[in-house]
Amino acid sequence: MDLVIKDIANLLMTSENEILQLIKKDEIPYQLLNDKYFFNKQKIIEWALNKNIPLNLTKHKKFSEFHIESLVKILDKDSFYYNCKLDEKNYIEQMIFKLNLDKSIDKEIIISLLKSRESLMSTSIGNGISLPHPRVPIVIGKNKPLINIFFPEHQLHLNSLDGKPVHTIILLISQTIKQHLSLIAHISFLLSKETFRFALENRLDYKEIIDIIKRIELTRNN
Structure with missing residues (x-):
């Protein structure tokens, strides 16, 4: 208690x-x-x-919902993790403990929510991509949703829909359901483009990946 x-x-x-x-x-x-x-x-x-x-893991009573117009405004150098030592059994814990979150945040709750979602159905959507996310939105002290891209040192077998091993994990943590749906729509659009999939599979430098995202998003808005 x-x-x-x-x-x-x-x-x-x-x-x-x-x-x-x-x-x-x-x-x-x-x-x-x-x-x-x-x-x-x-x-x-x-x-x-x-x-x-939704769960609030911070000490703040209120927050302002970030409206997603471009993923470029969310991603930066710290969003990317290269050559990560991850394994099939503990990859969720290993990812979460790499995140630079406020010390007051209970990472065990995030881990529990991610595992709960995976227990329903694998979030490995195929083509080497996994999109883990909590079962419910959570507020973790950021003024925007969290997107972190992990490139495992070795490909992981995570019960993907197409049976292929995972080479890229895109961790998504949203503040609200509406925000989560918007985030998924943006990611799905990017993944429909060969240039973005190539950038992830070949682990291009984060600056190159962000630049590719910027160019793809421009085509969507034009």
Whole structure:
């Protein structure tokens, strides 16, 4: 029982009064000890997953949703990880612990949400590409969605739809469902272009990849 009402209100981006209402209706898992309400973090995460409720992993109560117009505005040098030592069993943990996130962020929650999504169906979409993402949107202190591109040292067998090994993992973490759908649409458009797929498979320098994205996006807007 490691969370109290204040923690839950922040995690679910709602008010403490709303949490009390959920308790009164017995609609949220909790335990009453010495007249105080306590919550098990894992049970709350599972409850939120079942209800598709976004999770806030920061201490901020509010955030401004970033509207995706171009992936170029989201990507930079730190978005790319080359020659990563990843393996099929632990690649999710290995990726998340490479991310430069605020120390207050509980990376174990992110890992749990990613694994929960993979348990439903592999996010390895074929042609050597995997698009792992959490089952629900999460806020992790960034003012925009997170896109990180990992190039494993060795190709990984991740139950891809076409049975091919994965040479590129594009990790997506969105703040809202609407943002996630927009992000997927942008990525899908890029992956439909041979130049982008070539850039990933051949692990071009991040500057070249971003430049290719910029040129492809210009054709979409014209």
